[in-house]
Amino acid sequence: AGRATVETLVSQNVGEHVIVVGQHLADGLTELPHVSEVRGKGLMRGAQLDIPIAGDVVDAALAEGLVLNHIGDSILRFLPPLVITEGQIDTMLGKLKEILERIGNGN
DSSP: HHHHHHHHHHHHHHHHHHHHEEEEEEEHHHHHHEEEEEEEEETEEEEOOOOOOOOHHHHHHHHHTTTOOETTTTEEEEEOOTTHHHHHHHHHHHHHHHHHHHTTTOO
């Protein structure tokens, strides 16, 4: 089973996909309001917020169908599936932008 998994990952070029889509995620997160820094590699990313609203953002995101979590009050953590597409990332970023604007502005 392990060998078959590795063969599938290699044959479907999953590593390159993770690099490309992960960079797309990082670039998009950098553009969001209240995000001061983005860290991580591939699809494992953390977004440092400039205000302590991470818990509220995670709750609002879940209500919008987004699953993410937070580390402390100011870091959002993203661990999307390896098969996520750039289009799905864009949809998530659009929803997250609205959430950050709303919560970050106290609404």
